[in-house]
Amino acid sequence: MSLSLFSQSQPSLSAQAKRLVAMRFLIYTGFQTSYFIGVIGTLTYADGASVVATSLAVLFMNVFVILGSFAGGAALDAWGPRRHFFLSIVGTLATGAAIIAFGSATGTVLAGAALLGFVMGFAQPIATSYPAYLTDDPVELKDINSTITMFSNVSIIVGPTLGGFAAAAASSRAVFVLMMLFTLLALIAGWGFRPQAGHIAGQANNDSAEEGEHAGQANHSNPSTSVRATFATSIKTVFTNSVLALLFCIIFLSNFGYGAFDPLESFFYRDVLHVGVEWMGWLSSACGVGAVLGAVVALRMPPRLVSLKTLLVALMSVGLGSLLYVGTPYVGVALIGQIALGVAWGVVNPLHNTIVQTTAPLEQLGRVNSVMGFGNMFAGVAPLAIAPWLASTFGVQQTLVGAGLVVTAVPAALLLFGRKHFDRAAER
Numbered sequence: 001m002s003l004s005l006f007s008q009s010q011p012s013l014s015a016q017a018k019r020l021v022a023m024r025f026l027i028y029t030g031f032q033t034s035y036f037i038g039v040i041g042t043l044t045y046a047d048g049a050s051v052v053a054t055s056l057a058v059l060f061m062n063v064f065v066i067l068g069s070f071a072g073g074a075a076l077d078a079w080g081p082r083r084h085f086f087l088s089i090v091g092t093l094a095t096g097a098a099i100i101a102f103g104s105a106t107g108t109v110l111a112g113a114a115l116l117g118f119v120m121g122f123a124q125p126i127a128t129s130y131p132a133y134l135t136d137d138p139v140e141l142k143d144i145n146s147t148i149t150m151f152s153n154v155s156i157i158v159g160p161t162l163g164g165f166a167a168a169a170a171s172s173r174a175v176f177v178l179m180m181l182f183t184l185l186a187l188i189a190g191w192g193f194r195p196q197a198g199h200i201a202g203q204a205n206n207d208s209a210e211e212g213e214h215a216g217q218a219n220h221s222n223p224s225t226s227v228r229a230t231f232a233t234s235i236k237t238v239f240t241n242s243v244l245a246l247l248f249c250i251i252f253l254s255n256f257g258y259g260a261f262d263p264l265e266s267f268f269y270r271d272v273l274h275v276g277v278e279w280m281g282w283l284s285s286a287c288g289v290g291a292v293l294g295a296v297v298a299l300r301m302p303p304r305l306v307s308l309k310t311l312l313v314a315l316m317s318v319g320l321g322s323l324l325y326v327g328t329p330y331v332g333v334a335l336i337g338q339i340a341l342g343v344a345w346g347v348v349n350p351l352h353n354t355i356v357q358t359t360a361p362l363e364q365l366g367r368v369n370s371v372m373g374f375g376n377m378f379a380g381v382a383p384l385a386i387a388p389w390l391a392s393t394f395g396v397q398q399t400l401v402g403a404g405l406v407v408t409a410v411p412a413a414l415l416l417f418g419r420k421h422f423d424r425a426a427e428r
Contacts, residue, residue, distance in 0.1 A: 016196070017134055017144050022189040023085065024126050025151040030092065030182030031120055032159025035061075036284055037167050038099070038175040039113045040266045041277045057110055061117035066377045068121025073234075073370030076125045077363065081133050081195050084366075088123040089187045095119050096180040100173065121373070127152060128369040132357040133195040139303055141357050145350040150295030153346055156288025164281025234367035243359050244368070246308055248375045251352065253410045254315045255379040264387060267396045273331045283331075283338050290321075290339035294346020301347075311351045312411040317344035319408025326400040 013021070039057055076084040099112040131144040159182075163175040238244045269275050269283070294314075301310075321341025325334050352372075360368040383403070390399040 013144060013147060014134065016194060017131070017147075019189060019193050020126075020130055020134065020144070021147050021151050023186050023193060024130075024148050025155055026182050026186035026189055027088065027092065027123055027126065028152050029155040029159045030179035030186070031116075031123075032155045032284070032288075033163040033166070033178040033182065034096070034159075034175045035116060035120070036160065037163045037277065037281050038173060038179075039109060039116065041167060041280050057113040060110055060114040061120075062377050064114045064117035065121035065124075066374050068118035069124050069370045069373040069377070070121075070367070071118075072122035072125050073129075073366035073368075075122070076129055076366035081125075081130050082190075082193060084125060085190050085193065086187075088119065088126065089183055089190075091119040091122055092183045093180055096176045096183070099176050121377075124373060125366050125369060128353050128356070128373070129365045130195075131353070132362055132365055135196075136362075138306070138354070138358050142301070142303065142306055142350065142354045143299060145353045145357070146295050146299035146301075149298065149346060149350045149353075150292055152349070153288045153291030153295055153342065156291055156342070157285040158288075160281035160284035160288070162281075164278040164285075167281065168276075168278045234364045234371055237360065237364055237368055238371045241359060243308070243355065244372075247311075247352065247355055248372055250308065250312065250315070250411070250414060251372065252375040252379045253414070254318075254407060255376055256383065256406060256410070264391055264396050264400055267391070268326060268400060272329050272397050273334060274329075275331055279331070283334060286335050286338040287342035287345070290342025290344075291346035292342075294343040294348075295350060296346075297343070298347045298350040306351060306354055308355070309415065311348060311355070312415045314344050314347040314351065315411040316408055316415070317341075318348065319404055319406075319411070320344075322404035322407055323401065326397060326404060329397075 039061065072084065072088070075087060095112075095115045095118075098115060099108075102108050102112075127148050131141055131148070134144065135141060159178075162178055166174040166178055238248055266280060269277075269279055273279070318341050321337055321339075321344055323337075324340055325337025327337070328334070356369060356372060357365065387399065390402070394402070
């Protein structure tokens with residue numbers, strides 16, 4: 001996709017912000033072609049694996065996403081966006097080549113899930129942290145984050161759709177070729193990415209000025225302290241800041257129920273909806289359509305609504321969309337449900353990222369986002385221990401409906417009983 005398309009769609013963004021949107025869109029499209037179909041689809045359809053095997057794949061992937069996120073956050077804070085981006089590109093290409101080379105046996109697919117999870121986690125700061133290296137204006141940050149989310153959600157349409165056609169035409173492993181092609185396109189888009197010169201973010205190296213590894217936020221903490229910042233410091237930053245601490249807890253609790261979805265969705269498609277592996281891509285694309293609409297809503301949202309309360313409403317809407325998605329045996333209803341929950345997710349992501357970027361110190365932003373990401377991913381890992389048992393005891397669809405109820409109920413309860421805490425956090 002050419003940069004001119006981004007320029008036409010978002011003329012208010014700076015040239016570097018448009019380039020960042022392109023970088024994220026392309027590398028994320030590659031991931032979207034491969035994860036669901038290439039890993040879960042191969043296990044379920046090609047290998048005939050059990051729910052335990054798919055749960056292990058999701059477990060490995062989530063654990064390594066967490067590890068990759070911490071590694072990526074540390075690399076970003078130490079070396080800046082450009083070096084971090086090129087490391088992300090190299091890691092993704094190497095992972096795709098390794099998965100293609102070493103076959104589709106269950107053990108190999110599980111190892112591939114771990115590798116893919118690591119590079120996906122390592123690349124997360126492209127979306128969650130890079131915008132803060134371009135501006136410190138909250139309105140501009142919201143616009144950049146909303147646009148990144150919008151095009152990331154286009155990735156959820158384009159990636160699984162192309163992956164579905166590739167799987168139908170060849171095999172579920174063919175999607176990793178697509179992942180590598182999109183990664184190379186991301187490298188081309190990112191070649192000219194230069195954060196604003198100004199304050200050093202995450203390093204005190206003399207050569208950082210030559211490489212443009214600078215941040216544009218003069219109002220953040222003294223960058224000379226960034227080298228001494230550790231993950232322990234970043235954890236302390238999260239849990240001693242009322243906004244970040246509440247945000248961590250909100251995302252953790254809301255996503256806890258969602259952890260059952262990944263290992264069970266493919267069986268829901270096969271055994272309840274009675275559709276083929278290609279529908280894993282096409283239904284995911286429907287979610288992406290909704291998410292694009294949600295990101296447009298977030299882009300038009302007044303700055304006063306960028307708050308924890310709005311985030312909770314959006315998360316509750318994710319739960320309601322999930323219930324529609326898995327509540328019937330009809331693929332048409334599932335399609336509408338995917339669009340509905342996609343709209344809600346399209347609002348959640350830019351709100352979350354903007355709140356973090358405007359609250360955390362820039363020199364710790366990569367690692368703060370890693371801490372936030374850990375809470376998000378661990379909430380998804382924990383239910384994997386009981387998902388196979390729940391599915392065998394109550395059934396796949398019943399387990400998914402129960403998970404959707406949890407996703408709906410948690411933010412609803414927090415909205416009802418946590419208003420005073422949100423008000424106090426907003427005042428600080």
